[in-house]
Amino acid sequence: MVLALREGGDVGTGRLALDELCKIYWRPIYSYARFQGLSPADAEDMTQSFFSFVLEKALFTTADAALGKMRNYLLTAFSRHIKHWQRQATALKRGGGKEILSIEASQAEDELSIQPPDHRTPENIYQRMCALRIIEATVEQLAKEQEAAGKQEQFQLLRPRLDPTLAASGNDAELAARLGMTHDAVRQSISRLRKRFREIMRDLVAGTLATPTEEMVQEELSALRNALVSRE
Numbered sequence: 001m002v003l004a005l006r007e008g009g010d011v012g013t014g015r016l017a018l019d020e021l022c023k024i025y026w027r028p029i030y031s032y033a034r035f036q037g038l039s040p041a042d043a044e045d046m047t048q049s050f051f052s053f054v055l056e057k058a059l060f061t062t063a064d065a066a067l068g069k070m071r072n073y074l075l076t077a078f079s080r081h082i083k084h085w086q087r088q089a090t091a092l093k094r095g096g097g098k099e100i101l102s103i104e105a106s107q108a109e110d111e112l113s114i115q116p117p118d119h120r121t122p123e124n125i126y127q128r129m130c131a132l133r134i135i136e137a138t139v140e141q142l143a144k145e146q147e148a149a150g151k152q153e154q155f156q157l158l159r160p161r162l163d164p165t166l167a168a169s170g171n172d173a174e175l176a177a178r179l180g181m182t183h184d185a186v187r188q189s190i191s192r193l194r195k196r197f198r199e200i201m202r203d204l205v206a207g208t209l210a211t212p213t214e215e216m217v218q219e220e221l222s223a224l225r226n227a228l229v230s231r232e
Contacts, residue, residue: 035122048100
C-alpha cells in the first residue's frame with residue numbers, strides 16, 4: 001500500500017488506506033511519546049502533527065522497501081520527528097490546522113494509566129501497543145463481516161470465546177440455549193470464528209511488510225506475540 005502511494009496510486013483509495021494506518025498506529029505512537037517523558041498535551045500535539053505529515057504522504061516519498069516492517073519504519077520516523085520538534089524554539093499549534101483523524105487522546109491516556117509500572121523501555125511499550133492494536137483491528141474487521149452476514153448478535157455472544165486459552169466448559173451449554181443452537185453447533189461456530197480471526201490477522205500483518213513471504217509473516221506474528229508477553 002505504501003509503495004503504491006509513493007508511486008502515485010489512486011488518491012481516494014490511498015486516503016482510506018492511510019486513515020486505517022493511522023487508526024492502528026495512533027495509540028502506539030502516542031504511548032511512545034508519553035514514555036519518552038512528554039506531557040499528555042505535548043504527546044498529543046506531537047502525535048497529531050506527525051500523522052498530519054503522514055497523511056500528506058511526505059513520509060512515504062522516500063520509503064525504502066528494504067526497511068521491511070511498517071511499525072519499525074514509523075517508530076524511526078517518529079523518533080526523528082520528536083528530535084526535530086525538540087529543536088524548535090516555538091510551540092506547535094495543536095494539529096497544525098490540518099485535517100487529522102478524530103482520536104480521543106484521553107482514551108489513549110486512560111489506557112496508559114492502567115498499565116502497571118515496570119521497567120520496559122518506550123520501544124517495548126510501543127511494540128506492545130502495536131500488537132494490541134493489530135488484535136483490535138482484527139476483531140473490528142471480523143465484527144463487520146459477521147454483521148454483514150446478519151450474525152451480529154451471535155458474534156457478540158461468541159466474541160469472548162475467540163481467545164483459544166478459554167477451554168470448553170459448561171458455558172457452551174448456556175450459549176447454545178441463548179442462541180437456540182446445539183452444543184456441537186456452538187463449538188463449530190467458535191472454531192470457524194477463530195479460524196477467520198487468524199486469517200484476518202495474517203492478512204493485516206502481511207500488509208505491514210514490504211515483501212511478505214510466509215516465513216516473514218510468521219516471524220512477524222511471533223514478534224507480536226512476544227511483544228504482548230515480554231516484561232523486559
